[in-house]
Amino acid sequence: EPYRLAVSGIYARLAATATRLEIDSVRAPVGEAEPYDSVHAFKADLDAIHHSLVSTNAVVIARGRLRRLRRAIDCFGFHLASLDMRQNSAVHERTMTELIDAAHPGKSYAAMTEDQRVALLTAELRSARPLTSLFVKYSDETVGELAVFRQAAVAHATYGARSIPQCIISMTKGVSDLLEAAVLLKEAGLLGPTGRSAINIVPLFETIEDLQACAKIMDRLLGIPEYRRLVDSRGGVQEVMLGYSDSNKDGGFVTSGWELYKAEIGLIEVFEHHGVRLRLFHGRGGSVGRGGGPSYDAIVAQPGGAVNGQIRITEQGEIITSKYSNREVGRNNLEILAAATLEASLLQPKRVAPNADYLEAMEQLSALAFKAYRGLVYETEGFVEYFWASTVINEIATLNIGSRPASRKKTKAIEDLRAIPWVFSWAQCRLMLPGWYGFGSAVEAWVVQHPDKGVAFLRAMYQEWPFFRTLLSNMDMVLSKSALGIASRYAELVQDEELREKIFGRIRTEWHASIDSLLAIMGHDRLLQGNPLLERSIRHRFPYLDPLNHVQVQLLREHRTHDPDEQVLRGIQLTINGISAGLRNSG
Template sequence: MTEAKFHGRRDPIVSAVDVSDGAPSGDRIAAILFQLLLEVVQRQHPEIAPVLAGESVIKSASPETLSRIFQAHGIWFQLLSIIEQDAAMTERRQTESERGEQAVPGTFANAIAKAAKLGVAAQDLGEKLALTRVRPVITAHPTEAKRVTVLEKHRRIYRLLVELEQPRWTPRERAGIIDQLRDEIELLWMTGELRLEKPSVEQEVAWGLHFFHETLFDGVPELLKKLDRALQRSYPGEHFALSHFFQFGSWIGGDRDGNPFVTNRVTRRALTANAIASLRYYEQRLLQLMRSLSIAERALPPPAGFREALNRALAESGEGPEIALRNPGEPYRQFLFCVHRKLKATLALYEGARPSASPYISADDLIADLAVTEEALAESGSVGLALDLVRPLRWAVEVFRFRTVRLDLRENTTRLTQTLQALWRSMHTEADGEPPAHDSKEWKAWLLAELARPHSGPSIHRSLPPEAEETLGMFKLARDQNEEFDREAFGSFVLSMTRSAADVLGAYLLAKEADLYHDATRVEACNLPVSPLFETITDLRAAPAIMRELLSLPLVRRSARMQGGTQEVMIGYSDSNKDGGFLSSNWELAKAQDRLTKIGAEAGIPISFFHGRGGSVSRGGAPTAQAIAAQPAGSISGRLRVTEQGEVVSFKYANKGTAAYQMEMLGASVFEHALISERAAPALRAEFEEAMEALSGASHAAYAGLINHPDLLTYFQSASPLDEISMLNIGSRPARRFGARSLSDLRAIPWVFAWAQNRHVITGWYGVGSGVASFLDVRKERGLALLRRMFAESELFRMIVGEVEKTLGLVDLDIAREYAGLVYDDDVREAIFGMITAEYALTHKMILKITEEDEIGQRFPSYRSRLEHRLPTINKINREQVELLRGFRACTNELSKEAYKSNLLLSINCIASGLGATG
């Protein structure tokens, strides 16, 4: 490239973008990025620039041109998301600058100030704080349509935008930042959008750990610092012991439910990768700390206790004189060198190399060494250095230990029952026949009898099928964690598809067979927490009776007390929505939590909840603070686990500022619910509860009328890219649990994903109109007045209405009708689409009756503005997708079919990027 060409490439945009007026506004940021993208497109593929600019429409484009059009629009949607995240962060900073940190919703300063204003005593606050446990759990559910390499480019663009907004730059420096932005957009353009192969589980593990390296390792200590500052501001002079209340969990590498690629070998590798990630981070931070603490002994003599610790460390190292000579007169560096030496040996151990020194036995020992350094600095008068330099690293080790995350294990009851049946056969002769039916009294009696047998160590079973050996081996791997990994390497065992108490007892029995029991004076308890997952409407309704029975059993009670004093229950938003519709799902979830909370209180074993939420509204993806505020009073009590899936992970945690706010909002919302909601909010009024029951029943009936229609699956497969979505290589897990082709076996993620792509989006609103209309037919004007009062006073009902409104904004019946045109059977098409259009009109009308607005979504101007920027383009891509589906399905030539397939998958990616969610 010649010098002239180099400058010629850059000059047009520099002249087009005014960089002389200081930091640009949000609108100018968007204009700059669009111009930069347009320039890249004009240079690479000038024929599609007019389409991107909106000056022409897509007409008879070649497959290559069409793919570039999709790519250009997809990149613009990605840039819009980055701009929106940056704008939200800028707005929060402005609010904090003008009105103070306490004025920013979702912050610890805001929540703690509210508690102080309500008169919450410092002692009560401290007790709540000690019991608080917040744990987002990262999952590799196949909803992330972006590769890690793309996420890395997004991160760099975000950071450049933050730099561009700084007022200190000269026009020359600002132009340089714009040049860097252009380069990143050009690299984004030249990076493949689609995965050529499905990711392996190991790649998914690396994807999850990417966010810790980018933002989370540094972010959690900063989070604790914000809480400490908020407590001191609202409760001056009080001392609060900050626990490591905020930790991360993960399912990546431990979630076997329907994923044949997650094996015990894979889980072991995931545990190793998780450990190595944390150790490498500590090593980097220790090196920084060693460089910083170049404190001469004559300038700051260390306390006697530190001197004793240093002498021990030097003696234990075996190289004391050499270390002392390397850093003469610098005791803190000498001590940290010994710490670093042991940490490197620990890292080598996990990496499979021979350690050159004695490694740390556990994270506790590293924490103790950092505490020695921190206390010595504070005792010597350098409190600021102790708190600002050493304490963040100590906090990080307390939170992440030698594991980064707590890895959950998950399997379904079908696989566990098959394993237990194999164990039964190994314990009996052929003359005993076959094991009892898994739902029989005899089966439960056998489980209880085996659990009552005195524990005598791991059992040996011969001739188990490979699948049963693998499942039993999963529990054995959890048993061995203390020998190979951090003692907190595992979280809990999540039992999906829990239908009965016997299902959970089966998990306890497998844990016992694997020697996962603690036996203190012959009183047995299970070391691994077992968390039953209730997913469907039927399961949620059965959950209270199941948990009442389980909590009456001494083994379960002892185990819960040994594991922290609570029994965790996981509740599923996705399958309950698929099963019962949006309104009914939310009400059944609320009822189940309320009843389970009371059962836990009666049993003396509090029940904590693990919320299985997804990214879309249909899968529980409401705004964090609003979703937590809508939970039943007393159901959180400072303890919350929640899944973070797919695109939600990258949206929340890819950028430092956004990650910091999202973590703080989650933690602060849990505090606020525990400290304020439970004492300020009255119990749900009986009339509200009665109304919700009636609304839910009628809504469920309408929804069931649709999903139980004999032709719905035929319609859904034809009028959406349901089958084609499975071709996207966005997750290692299959779309169906057991490979069947029934609607009931279809996972919730592709169910939601496909309905969003075809713009029906029934998963977020269908049945609500019928529910409200039926209620008003009976209650008339008094009923409408009640619903309006509920809308004003009930957090839950207001959230449901608001999320329905937002979902209706995504529905486009004109485009939906074009997808319906892919259904060849006229009768099927007219029957199903007719039901959907009628329910949509009714829901639209009923929502406006309740909100008394002129238009749907009038309360959400920012959301409507976001859609206005995106929907016109999404609509174009939708129409192209319809034609691609028609051509792909009709094509018999493999070469042509492949061209259709590539563009079809690009269109799915593009629409998902525009909507901001997949499943």
């Protein structure tokens, strides 16, 4: 009877809470009660019942449905799922420009230097007055951005702070990018005048240049008292997100992986110096070109001190389906992530750096691979035309597979292309170029420059250094899914024969060189020799996959006539889905 009365009272408060949140209750409560102020009060009531059951030797009951409900409350609270806010730094810059110019006539925020911006923004953080005014008419973009932050404040008041815990600034390029977000949080009431913040501000470093600068940016940022108070109010933890997609598109697979690794080492040193705990957020995609690959190997291969008990990673839609649609498979994958995090945190020495010779060799290989990749993608005349003609980039844009257009701007430039369609297009034509290009020529050039070390040195480096081993293992998997013969059929879609042979010839040469170098370093005779299960799986998929590529090429020819047929486009879309399913981690 005491438990029945307690549960009835709890349900009455829960029903009142549901009414406040405009959610229909499953059944009417026995009586009226005040709604819960927070999910913590609800959890406290359930905990009281749990402790009472345990104290009266009713542990069997406590470990039943009550235990599952308490666990659900821990995970979901009243908000169900936590959401991150995310916006490009350029949008925040335009918003802040308009706000500053209206509040400080005569000042031009856009014309200010970085130091001037930092000084102005920190002064705004110290000021108690609002920056916005009801008497100023702002642009639609500025009104929309302010509305997003204010709606986040409403969500916090309604569902609790865990409903929106992060504000991510993509394309972070300087200290002012994060201070701009802090000022916007202040305008919405999510950051108080004392520096106490209700939301974490998370920089996202994406391009090669930004990854190289991220340690200096965070060092300066954490040295600003106004921002440091914000970090301290969040438990002394600062999250930093690292982007795998744009860094790959910018510098190629080898350089992207290496610059990410170096960025982590630099961040670890900076955060130790400031006494702030670092939580890395890895923006990994499904494909190897966007940071994909075995999660366990990726976590264990992080530099010492990078994991430190916690890590965040993104999982793409196609990967979520394959990893978590089945309960047992999902549990196994979560156990793998937990095991890797524990191993990386507890078993890897934090202070022991990799062999200095390995670091130097990797730096040189990265520079050579970067030169080869940039030489093809950004410095070869006609490459853009070749890419748009020989891949399904135009047709991918017609699929409902993403929330954003293929390009950030209305151009065909590679710089403006989003990373997902870039990688996805190369996967469809079976070249998988973002996952290997530049490696072969880099190794060949490095061996010529270091005849005293040669491939034997790189083989030792592969065997002893987890980072290099994981890099090559992922490349091994990508190359095993490529098919040069099928790719040549897509190249035939390029009308300019001279352009076609010039670019595809370079790709073909680099493909052979990359495979030869990879096998020589790994000491294998064939691709995936060290992973027979995956080798068999891919081999069994090819008889179903290859015909889809040939059908797709023919449909592309028909669709790109002057009188395209909607049914033909529908056929292309079906082949895109089929090839993606067969390749699995394709985008």
